[in-house]
Every structure is written in structure tokens, then in C-alpha cells.
Amino acid sequence: xxxxxxxxxxxxxxxxxxxxxxxxxxxxxxxxxxxxxxxxxxxxxxxxxxxxxxxxxxxxxxxxxxxxxxxxxxxxxxxxxxxxxxxxxxxxxxxxxxxxxxxxxxxxxxxxxxxxxxxxxxxxxxxxxxxxxxxxxxxxxxxxxxxxxxxxxxxxxxxxxxxxxxxxxxxxxxxxxxxxxxxxxxxxxxxxxxxxxxxxxxxxxxxxxxxxxxxxxxxxxxxxxxxxxxxxxxxxxxxxxxxxxxxxxxxxxxxxxxxxxxxxxxxxxxxxxxxxxxxxxxxxxxxxxxxxxxxxxxxxxxxxxxxxxxxxxxxxxxxxxxxxxxxxxxxxxxxxxxxxxxxxxxxxxxxxxxxxxxxxxxxxxxxxxxxxxxxxxxxxxxxxxxxxxxxxxxxxxxxxxxxxxxxxxxxxxxxxxxxxxxxxxxxxxxxxxxxxxxxxxxxxxxxxxxxxxxxxxxxxxxxxxxxxxxxxxxxxxxxxxxxxxxxxxxxxxxxxxxxxxxxxxxxxxxxxxxxxxxxxxxxxxxxxxxxxxxxxxxxxxxxxxxxxxxxxxxxxxxxxxxxxxxxxxxxxxxxxxxxxxxxxxxxxxxxxxxxxxxxxxxxxxxxxxxxxxxxxxxxxxxxxxxxxxxxxxxxxxxxxxxxxxxxxxxxxxxxxxxxxxxxx
Ligand SMILES: Nc1ncnc2c1ncn2[C@@H]1O[C@H](COP(=O)(O)OP(=O)(O)O)[C@@H](O)[C@H]1O
Ligand SMILES: C=C(OP(=O)(O)O)C(=O)O
Ligand SMILES: [Ca+2]
Ligand SMILES: [Mn+2]
Numbered sequence: 001x002x003x004x005x006x007x008x009x010x011x012x013x014x015x016x017x018x019x020x021x022x023x024x025x026x027x028x029x030x031x032x033x034x035x036x037x038x039x040x041x042x043x044x045x046x047x048x049x050x051x052x053x054x055x056x057x058x059x060x061x062x063x064x065x066x067x068x069x070x071x072x073x074x075x076x077x078x079x080x081x082x083x084x085x086x087x088x089x090x091x092x093x094x095x096x097x098x099x100x101x102x103x104x105x106x107x108x109x110x111x112x113x114x115x116x117x118x119x120x121x122x123x124x125x126x127x128x129x130x131x132x133x134x135x136x137x138x139x140x141x142x143x144x145x146x147x148x149x150x151x152x153x154x155x156x157x158x159x160x161x162x163x164x165x166x167x168x169x170x171x172x173x174x175x176x177x178x179x180x181x182x183x184x185x186x187x188x189x190x191x192x193x194x195x196x197x198x199x200x201x202x203x204x205x206x207x208x209x210x211x212x213x214x215x216x217x218x219x220x221x222x223x224x225x226x227x228x229x230x231x232x233x234x235x236x237x238x239x240x241x242x243x244x245x246x247x248x249x250x251x252x253x254x255x256x257x258x259x260x261x262x263x264x265x266x267x268x269x270x271x272x273x274x275x276x277x278x279x280x281x282x283x284x285x286x287x288x289x290x291x292x293x294x295x296x297x298x299x300x301x302x303x304x305x306x307x308x309x310x311x312x313x314x315x316x317x318x319x320x321x322x323x324x325x326x327x328x329x330x331x332x333x334x335x336x337x338x339x340x341x342x343x344x345x346x347x348x349x350x351x352x353x354x355x356x357x358x359x360x361x362x363x364x365x366x367x368x369x370x371x372x373x374x375x376x377x378x379x380x381x382x383x384x385x386x387x388x389x390x391x392x393x394x395x396x397x398x399x400x401x402x403x404x405x406x407x408x409x410x411x412x413x414x415x416x417x418x419x420x421x422x423x424x425x426x427x428x429x430x431x432x433x434x435x436x437x438x439x440x441x442x443x444x445x446x447x448x449x450x451x452x453x454x455x456x457x458x459x460x461x462x463x464x465x466x467x468x469x470x471x472x473x474x475x476x477x478x479x480x481x482x483x484x485x486x487x488x489x490x491x492x493x494x495x496x497x498x499x500x501x502x503x504x505x506x507x508x509x510x511x512x513x514x515x516x517x518x519x520x521x522x523x524x525x526x527x528x529x530x531x532x533x534x535x536x537x538x539x540x541x542x543x544x545x546x547x548x549x550x551x552x553x554x555x556x557x558x559x560x561x562x563x564x565x566x567x568x569x570x571x572x573x574x575x576x577x578x579x580x581x582x583x584x585x586x587x588x589x590x591x592x593x594x595x596x597x598x599x600x601x602x603x604x605x606x607x608x609x610x611x612x613x614x615x616x617x618x619x620x621x622x623x624x625x626x627x628x629x630x631x632x633x634x635x636x637x638x639x640x641x642x643x644x645x646x647x648x649x650x651x652x653x654x655x656x657x658x659x660x661x662x663x664x
Contacts, residue, residue: 087121107143156256160256161255169419171420186303200532241394247332251286253284258322267397281312361474366556367553370570381453399414402448403447417455426443468548477556480557490550492552495657499519533645
């Protein structure tokens with residue numbers, strides 16, 4: 001019987017009639033003699049604690065210092081280092097109008113009694129006159145949760161962030177709030193003397209200008225918001241596995257979800273690397289819960305993602321979608337790397353047992369993550385890479401997979417990566433068993449899993465490889481007229497790279513919708529900073545130099561457009577990709593398609609031959625021709641803006657590229 005306070009007890013009258021016999025507690029004579037009055041439950045030693053607090057303190061061991069102190073460093077070296085680290089963080093969080101950075105202290109404010117505290121540190125601008133007004137925020141402490149471990153971040157998320165739960169496989173389910181995808185129209189880039197000349201501005205460009213002053217207004221808003229909190233998360237991590245071109249990034253955020261996401265997505269420093277981290281090369285201020293002020297110049301919504309290349313800072317206001325941080329840093333790399341003659345790529349990348357590397361370009365949802373994650377190959381990365389004279393390197397330390405309709409059978413490696421440490425965004429799960437229902441789109445269709453790359457069993461660590469042999473352009477063609485695979489000439493590869501086509505179907509719920517074509521230069525116009533032809537010229541030069549072959553793979557529809565046809569089976573696409581990797585497709589027989597002039601193979605092992613030419617798969621031949629012409633027209637129209645550009649130093653290549661588009 002349950003009592004009022006939930007305990008369970010027997011009714012005494014019931015016990016009287018049906019209960020167990022009473023336990024006899026008479027002392028035996030021998031026990032009294034040997035002084036064993038107490039009845040022991042077990043023979044183990046009792047704990048060495050007098051209080052519960054003392055007992056709890058026994059549970060946690062202090063992390064061992066990683067770098068042994070040398071004699072010359074002296075006993076205070078560790079304290080000095082900690083102080084320097086906190087000073088650097090206080091400098092990052094300093095208001096630009098007041099005299100000091102915030103007083104920062106390491107550790108969880110809820111556990112100050114048990115956290116070994118380094119004395120509070122704040123950055124002093126000694127050159128400022130002391131008459132400058134001190135604000136209330138300068139009188140309080142901001143607790144810094146610095147590079148916490150996944151376990152610590154789980155605890156923070158579950159304790160303080162609504163919508164955080166552990167799923168049955170051990171992943172951390174989170175909600176990203178009102179925004180469940182990126183907000184490209186809310187991106188702003190500071191236009192100053194340097195960027196005015198360097199960057200791509202105007203029609204088609206993702207770089208919408210803002211001035212330095214407005215950036216500082218938003219930066220101050222974010223910093224004041226973050227410093228007003230009791231605690232903020234700070235991640236110090238790296239980008240780019242190429243040690244020569246590694247970038248140090250600091251992410252300041254207000255949510256454990258954001259900190260764990262970036263822990264997974266950026267390269268994680270070793271404890272030694274962290275000790276010598278020093279000053280970051282780039283800093284993100286993520287104040288996503290707090291909106292921007294729409295009375296501010298250049299603001300057209302309550303969301304603003306602001307990039308200032310001169311200050312090497314990014315400010316996020318009004319969106320908690322975590323992908324904004326990783327793709328924001330990607331934009332930065334699209335500026336920094338080409339300056340060093342390194343090509344930055346919106347592509348997945350993997351490598352065969354023999355060292356053959358393939359790149360997978362494509363817009364969101366076309367299959368970069370799915371197809372670069374291949375059980376028979378080494379994964380170098382799923383989304384962002386650099387191609388330098390040394391070969392390829394992943395920019396990131398993790399993967400960000402779409403989870404909608406995820407199945408263990410079709411994508412076992414991604415399925416198995418969703419375990420303890422993985423951030424699962426916006427998924428729906430059973431409230432009791434915490435089994436995730438991947439087909440449920442109640443929150444969003446863009447459900448995601450972010451996990452460290454080593455969660456994929458055949459990840460190549462370090463994530464670098466030799467020069468690519470195959471460059472695969474992925475298009476999810478919802479019109480259903482592009483062939484499942486075509487072999488491209490260099491000029492065709494450039495034409496399709498600059499076009500960056502895909503066609504997705506917006507809103508899959510009510511009724512059949514027309515597919516809408518998207519053209520996104522370099523398969524990532526939202527992230528490039530220079531004119532598309534700059535990246536195209538570098539890609540052409542590298543492909544030529546290293547003898548890479550270009551391919552166009554349609555991961556979208558076959559046998560009709562969205563609504564009448566069906567999506568090409570993932571198993572078939574995998575067979576096509578296998579044939580590209582093995583080199584057998586290069587040796588196949590080819591025929592040429594009309595309009596687009598694409599070379600299509602007549603046979604591929606494991607793929608029904610009749611689907612290789614889309615003309616065969618449509619029952620209504622007139623509808624096929626009309627749709628093909630329609631898509632060709634869209635390509636032509638999109639390319640008009642590129643007609644007056646030269647690609648690289650070679651005039652003939654430019655002419656060939658213009659010739660490589662659809663003809664009718
Ligand atoms: N034939 C196919 N090829 C590739 N992906 C497919 C195919 N059919 C269905 N899909 C699904 O399309 C989605 C591709 O998304 P993803 O790999 O995350 O794209 P990206 O990384 O380019 O954004 C996955 O959910 C995958 O299961
Ligand atoms: C995170 C993203 O990348 P992708 O969809 O290419 O995986 C995104 O575009 O928001
Ligand atoms: Ca993308
Ligand atoms: Mn992806």
C-alpha cells in the first residue's frame with residue numbers, strides 16, 4: 001500500500017494475519033563474549049567519510065595535469081597558466097565601451113563549494129582613464145564552463161535546458177528552438193576597405209553588407225547578453241587537419257547544447273594542445289536565444305549572423321540552430337584558405353584501401369554525408385574540406401547527418417554513430433522508452449545528428465588524404481530528367497560546378513508540389529566569400545594537374561518528376577559510386593544524351609540498365625522532353641550572370657565551359 005509520501009508499507013492488520021514470522025533478535029551468548037554485538041550485512045570496510053558531503057567528495061578525482069612541470073617553471077606555473085587562460089577569456093568577453101572585461105571564474109556556479117577555484121580574473125584596460133563608468137555587470141562574476149567533457153555537458157543540458165533528454169541509444173536529444181535550419185537571408189558581412197575589393201558582393205552573392213559600426217552594436221548586444229548570464233560555455237578548438245594551416249577557434253555560447261555540438265564538430269585539442277592554446281584566431285559569440293534589435297540599421301528580422309573578417313569575429317543573435325556556427329566558420333575558411341592558395345570545398349571526402357580519394361560535392365540533402373560514409377572506405381569527412389598542394393584535409397572534427405527516415409539497414413554506420421556523446425536535434429521519441437522515431441517530422445524535417453568523426457568505425461584519423469582521383473557532383477533532381485550517372489569532361493565539370501544545381505521539393509505534406517530548381521554556385525553559394533569563378537579556376541587547375549575525373553550523379557528522381565516518378569534507390573546509387581571508385585565505370589561504354597550532352601554508361605554491375613537513360617524510364621515521352629527542355633532553360637538562364645567572366649588564365653577553358661551547357 002502506498003502512503004501519502006509515496007513510500008510503500010503494509011497495513012498492520014494485514015501483516016498480523018498473513019505476514020512473515022517476526023525476526024528473532026536475541027543475542028547469542030558467544031557473540032556477547034567476543035564483543036560482536038552488531039549484526040553485519042557484509043564484510044567490507046565502511047567508507048572513510050563522516051558526512052554525505054565528504055562521501056561525495058571522495059567520488060571525484062582531480063584530473064591529472066598533462067604536462068609535467070619542469071624545474072624552471074616553479075610551483076606557481078600551473079596557476080599562472082590558468083590565470084592567463086582566464087584573462088584571455090575575459091578579453092574575449094570585454095565590452096568595447098567599458099573599462100574592463102567581466103570578472104570570470106572557472107567552474108559551475110551551482111557547485112562552487114566543491115570546484116577548485118582559481119582566483120577571479122578580469123581584463124584591465126590600463127590605458128583607460130579610471131573615470132570611465134563602471135557598470136553593474138563589472139561587479140558580478142561570469143562563470144566559465146571551459147571545454148567541458150560530453151558527460152559534463154549532458155548534465156548541464158539535462159539540468160538547465162528544457163527539451164534535453166537522453167535517448168535509448170545514449171544520444172542527447174535537444175531542441176534548437178524556433179529556427180530548425182539556417183537563415184541565409186539574415187547573414188551580414190562587414191564591408192570595409194579590404195573586403196570591399198576582395199569579396200563577392202551584389203546579385204547572387206550570399207554576402208549582404210553591414211558597416212563596422214552596426215557590427216559593433218550587435219557585438220555589444222551579444223557580449224552584454226552573455227556576460228549578464230551566471231555562466232557561459234567556452235570551447236577552444238581547431239579547424240583543418242592540415243597542421244600547416246590549422247586555425248584556432250573560440251566559441252562562446254550560452255547553451256550546453258551549443259558547446260557539445262561544437263565539441264563534436266570542430267577538431268578537439270589534446271590536453272597538451274589546450275594548455276598551449278593562447279589567443280584564438282577567430283571567435284564566435286553565440287547569443288542565439290537573444291534577438292537582434294530590429295531598430296538597428298541593416299536588420300530585417302530578429303535574427304542576425306554577422307561576420308567581421310577584420311576583427312576575426314562572428315556574432316549570432318536570434319537563432320539557436322547550431323548549424324549556423326559550423327557553416328559560419330566554413331564561410332571564414334572560404335576566405336582565409338584561398339588567400340593561401342588553398343581551395344576550400346563544400347564536399348564530403350573518402351578514400352579507398354588503395355589510397356584513391358573521392359570528393360562528393362552537393363547542396364544540402366543531396367547525399368554528401370550519406371555517400372561519403374561508406375563501410376568499404378575510409379571516411380575523411382562529410383562536408384567541408386581543403387585541397388592544397390599537400391592533398392586534401394577535413395576542416396572539421398565531426399559529421400552532421402540528416403536523420404529523417406534514418407534506418408539501421410540502409411545506413412548502419414550513421415545509425416551506430418548515434419550513441420553517447422552525439423547531439424540529436426529536433427527528433428521525436430517515445431516518452432517512456434526514449435526510442436527515437438526517425439520518420440516523425442513533427443518538429444521539423446531537418447532533424448540532425450552531430451557526432452565526432454571517430455564514431456564512424458572506418459574514419460581516417462588524421463583526416464587527410466592524397467590528391468583526389470574522382471570528383472563527384474551530386475544533384476538531387478526532383479524533375480527526374482538527369483541520368484543517374486554521367487561522365488564529365490573538365491569543361492562540363494566546371495559548368496556544373498559553377499551552376500551548382502539541385503531541385504528539392506519544399507513542403508512534402510499537403511498534395512503534390514512542383515519541384516523547384518536551386519542553383520547555388522560551387523555547390524555552396526551560401527558559404528563562399530569570393531566570386532565563384534575564383535574557386536572554379538582553382539578546382540580546374542587542380543583537377544587538371546592531378547588527373548581527376550568529374551562525374552554527375554543524380555540522387556533524385558527517376559521515371560518521372562516528384563509525384564509520378566520515384567527517388568533512385570540508395571542501393572543503386574551506392575553501386576554507381578562503387579563503380580566510379582573501382583575504376584570500372586571509367587572503362588564502360590558510353591552514349592551521349594540530347595540537350596545536356598552528357599556521357600551515360602550503358603551498363604553498371606548491380607544497377608538495372610534500363611534506368612541508366614532517363615528517357616527509358618518515363619512512360620510519357622512528351623512529358624519527358626518538355627521537362628528536359630524546361631530544366632535546360634533554367635540552367636541557361638542561371639548561367640547568364642557568368643557569361644562575362646574568365647575562368648583562370650586560360651581563355652580556351654572559359655570558351656569550353658560556356659559550350660558545356662545544355663544546347664537546344
Ligand atoms: N539515392 C540516394 N542517394 C543519396 N541519398 C539518398 C538517396 N535516396 C535517399 N537518400 C536520402 O537523402 C538524404 C541525403 O542527405 P545527406 O547525405 O545528409 O545530404 P548532405 O550531406 O549532402 O546534406 C539522406 O537522408 C538519404 O538517406
Ligand atoms: C549543415 C548544413 O549542411 P548540409 O545540409 O550540407 O549537411 C546546412 O546546410 O545547414
Ligand atoms: Ca550544405
Ligand atoms: Mn551533410
